[in-house]
Amino acid sequence: xxxxxxxxxxxxxxxxxxxxxxxxxxxxxxxxxxxxxxxxxxxxxxxxxxxxxxxxxxxxxxxxxxxxxxxxxxxxxxxxxxxxxxxxxxxxxxxxxxxxxxxxxxxxxxxxxxxxxxxxxxxxxxxxxxxxxxxxxxxxxxxxxxxxxxxxxxxxxxxxxxxxxxxxxxxxxxxxxxxxxxxxxxxxxxxxxxxxxxxxxxxxxxxxxxxxxxxxxxxxxxxxxxxxxxxxxxxxxxxxxxxxxxxxxxxxxxxxxxxxxxxxxxxxxxxxxxxxxxxxxxxxxxxxxxxxxxxxxxxxxxxxxxxxxxxxxxxxxxxxxxxxxxxxxxxxxxxxxxxxxxxxxxxxxxxxxxxxxxxxxxxxxxxxxxxxxxxxxxxxxxxxxxxxxxxxxxxxxxxxxxxxxxxxxxxxxxxxxxxxxxxxxxxxx
Amino acid sequence: xxxxxxxxxxxxxxxxxxxxxxxxxxxxxxxxxxxxxxxxxxxxxxxxxxxxxxxxxxxxxxxxxxxxxxxxxxxxxxxxxxxxxxxxxxxxxxxxxxxxxxxxxxxxxxxxxxxxxxxxxxxxxxxxxxxxxxxxxxxxxxxxxxxxxxxxxxxxxxxxxxxxxxxxxxxxxxxxxxxxxxxxxxxxxxxxxxxxxxxxxxxxxxxxxxxxxxxxxxxxxxxxxxxxxxxxxxxxxxxxxxxxxxxxxxxxxxxxxxxxxxxxxxxxxxxxxxxxxxxxxxxxxxx
Ligand SMILES: Nc1ncnc2c1ncn2[C@@H]1O[C@H](COP(=O)(O)OP(=O)(O)O)[C@@H](O)[C@H]1O
Numbered sequence: 001x002x003x004x005x006x007x008x009x010x011x012x013x014x015x016x017x018x019x020x021x022x023x024x025x026x027x028x029x030x031x032x033x034x035x036x037x038x039x040x041x042x043x044x045x046x047x048x049x050x051x052x053x054x055x056x057x058x059x060x061x062x063x064x065x066x067x068x069x070x071x072x073x074x075x076x077x078x079x080x081x082x083x084x085x086x087x088x089x090x091x092x093x094x095x096x097x098x099x100x101x102x103x104x105x106x107x108x109x110x111x112x113x114x115x116x117x118x119x120x121x122x123x124x125x126x127x128x129x130x131x132x133x134x135x136x137x138x139x140x141x142x143x144x145x146x147x148x149x150x151x152x153x154x155x156x157x158x159x160x161x162x163x164x165x166x167x168x169x170x171x172x173x174x175x176x177x178x179x180x181x182x183x184x185x186x187x188x189x190x191x192x193x194x195x196x197x198x199x200x201x202x203x204x205x206x207x208x209x210x211x212x213x214x215x216x217x218x219x220x221x222x223x224x225x226x227x228x229x230x231x232x233x234x235x236x237x238x239x240x241x242x243x244x245x246x247x248x249x250x251x252x253x254x255x256x257x258x259x260x261x262x263x264x265x266x267x268x269x270x271x272x273x274x275x276x277x278x279x280x281x282x283x284x285x286x287x288x289x290x291x292x293x294x295x296x297x298x299x300x301x302x303x304x305x306x307x308x309x310x311x312x313x314x315x316x317x318x319x320x321x322x323x324x325x326x327x328x329x330x331x332x333x334x335x336x337x338x339x340x341x342x343x344x345x346x347x348x349x350x351x352x353x354x355x356x357x358x359x360x361x362x363x364x365x366x367x368x369x370x371x372x373x374x375x376x377x378x379x380x381x382x383x384x385x386x387x388x389x390x391x392x393x394x395x396x397x398x399x400x401x402x403x404x405x406x407x408x409x410x411x412x413x414x415x416x417x418x419x420x421x422x423x424x425x426x427x428x429x
Numbered sequence: 430x431x432x433x434x435x436x437x438x439x440x441x442x443x444x445x446x447x448x449x450x451x452x453x454x455x456x457x458x459x460x461x462x463x464x465x466x467x468x469x470x471x472x473x474x475x476x477x478x479x480x481x482x483x484x485x486x487x488x489x490x491x492x493x494x495x496x497x498x499x500x501x502x503x504x505x506x507x508x509x510x511x512x513x514x515x516x517x518x519x520x521x522x523x524x525x526x527x528x529x530x531x532x533x534x535x536x537x538x539x540x541x542x543x544x545x546x547x548x549x550x551x552x553x554x555x556x557x558x559x560x561x562x563x564x565x566x567x568x569x570x571x572x573x574x575x576x577x578x579x580x581x582x583x584x585x586x587x588x589x590x591x592x593x594x595x596x597x598x599x600x601x602x603x604x605x606x607x608x609x610x611x612x613x614x615x616x617x618x619x620x621x622x623x624x625x626x627x628x629x630x631x632x633x634x635x636x637x638x639x640x641x642x643x644x645x646x647x648x649x650x651x652x653x654x655x656x657x658x659x660x661x662x663x664x665x666x667x668x669x670x671x672x673x674x675x676x677x678x679x680x681x682x683x684x685x686x687x688x689x690x691x692x693x694x695x696x697x698x699x700x701x702x703x704x705x706x707x708x709x710x711x712x713x714x715x716x
Pocket of ligand 1: 014015060076079080081083084085086087316713714715
């Protein structure tokens with residue numbers, strides 16, 4: 001059988017400017033005056049900015065080689081920032097690789113975001129045509145599928161209403177319906193299943209299963225490991241821009257899970273997968289109750305303290321320290337951030353060269369489950385240290401609302417929000 | 430019109446880093462003509478839906494400008510050639526000028542305005558500035574319809590040379606697009622270009638014979654040591670004078686003006702296309 005997609009040594013390098021990815025002409029002219037020839041050369045070579053700091057680049061993808069046979073349905077997993085979206089963008093020709101090559105046999109349809117190009121002022125009908133054309137369908141093709149699309153989206157009654165009046169569910173149904181009827185030989189899908197209600201997700205999964213059943217090649221990026229193992233016999237795992245594994249889905253998922261826990265077994269101070277130039281380095285982190293007793297699992301809704309140990313690499317006191325704790329769910333979706341600059345502290349004026357800082361939450365607003373924590377800090381305005389997935393903690397069910405009733409696991413979502421209900425006066429309309 | 434981009438049996442696509450000056454790939458644009466059509470259609474539809482005045486704006490804008498010009502430049506400053514009513518004179522110039530300046534402004538801002546699309550779907554990026562430069566053609570046609578009653582009122586008859594109008598309109602489109610390609614690509618890299626564009630078109634208006642005629646300024650320019658052909662390097666000089674020549678029979682060294690402007694347009698368009706294609710690969714990463 002032929003390969004639908006063949007990638008050889010694919011790589012993608014991003015240039016990162018100081019802050020923004022684009023800049024102002026004024027800045028560039030000033031720099032141009034400083035060293036004109038190299039910059040003009042850079043600009044003409046087609047580099048984004050012609051800027052001085054072009055060497056500040058990093059490889060979002062590196063040495064990626066794989067072959068995907070025609071008709072295969074392949075999942076792509078990896079933590080946030082692993083390069084999954086970048087890979088799909090290269091394969092769908094949205095962005096160019098910086099190295100290597102890929103051969104693609106057949107028409108590619110990509111669904112990187114549902115509803116791209118929808119215009120709120122236009123009606124559902126008008127948007128079907130516009131969106132279809134954007135996804136690469138001809139006018140005749142759209143006309144032929146029009147009824148089917150409207151049927152799938154269950155929007156017969158509202159097809160001549162501007163989509164700005166649609167609910168988000170209706171919007172999504174329409175968008176997915178157009179894309180699902182594209183009928184490309186190769187379908188690239190990024191995280192569409194993360195949105196929409198359960199019933200709709202099921203319908204989308206069904207449609208994708210159907211597409212896969214017709215012998216089309218499907219690449220599916222998802223954080224939803226359940227969806228991946230349900231739909232994809234084989235899976236490809238990316239890790240910091242490299243291809244870590246490519247094989248039967250259950251094996252790859254096991255490897256992925258193991259990876260996350262081995263990373264965590266390394267003491268924080270010894271971790272090398274960090275960014276930032278120092279001098280402040282995180283050494284340890286734990287979550288305790290307010291008395292400071294380490295407890296394997298706190299209960300959801302309890303008050304908790306993050307205790308972070310740090311050390312200064314040059315042995316000098318640290319000034320103007322801004323610290324941040326990012327809390328994500330077990331698959332890496334950021335849930336919230338705790339930052340010194342959100343509080344009265346702003347920045348710690350001075351910290352001794354070695355020590356601990358505390359961050360207390362009066363009530364941990366999360367349902368029972370496993371969460372991961374990333375840390376970041378800056379010293380005197382300079383980015384100092386950043387460790388992704390520095391720590392994992394587990395919350396067990398508690399009595400967060402004081403009513404004896406609380407959500408079980410993640411079934412009602414990740415967050416616990418305090419709330420009151422009252423009966424109010426007045427008529428029902 | 431059933432066009433399905435690259436659906437031929439099993440098309441193979443090679444994805445590779447491009448280097449050097451890349452080919453224009455205009456054939457691919459043709460495959461995506463349905464997209465071009467729908468983008469133009471969307472621009473027009475949305476604009477007319479969103480503005481209070483709707484389509485009448487297309488007519489009101491040049492009409493009001495004409496009234497102001499007539500009062501201040503025609504009456505007060507006594508500009509414009511002898512033997513032709515100033516309203517007709519300026520309106521005939523404002524028609525292609527409005528088409529040009531709208532097209533230039535919209536295509537210059539088009540890429541940044543479509544960042545979402547660019548980051549999420551593949552299609553020939555050229556479709557975006559082209560569609561934006563094309564959309565004002567509808568306004569142009571609407572505004573044109575007012576010209577004939579005006580000409581009848583002032584007793585001016587169109588000449589047989591109106592057959593040249595489509596070519597001249599194409600020239601206006603070409604120069605709007607040429608400048609739009611340069612500016613839209615630059616706009617992605619340098620966000621302050623956006624603020625320069627209105628200023629730029631305003632300056633351009635003053636060096637284009639919309640308010641006055643070339644015949645009035647040419648001798649003075651020569652006195653200052655600026656030959657007319659330099660003046661005509663502004664592509665809109667040939668277009669505006671061409672419109673008046675074809676519609677109103679106004680005399681001008683039309684052949685040399687239009688030729689110079691055509692060459693300038695061609696240069697602007699080709700370099701614009703090349704620069705755009707060259708920068709295209711960075712659009713999705715930068716916007
Ligand atoms: N346009 C861009 N410019 C600079 N860096 C980028 C750009 N797009 C993505 N990145 C970086 O490339 C890395 C990979 O990103 P991405 O492919 O989105 O990962 P994933 O989809 O696995 O979460 C990330 O570190 C991200 O910050």
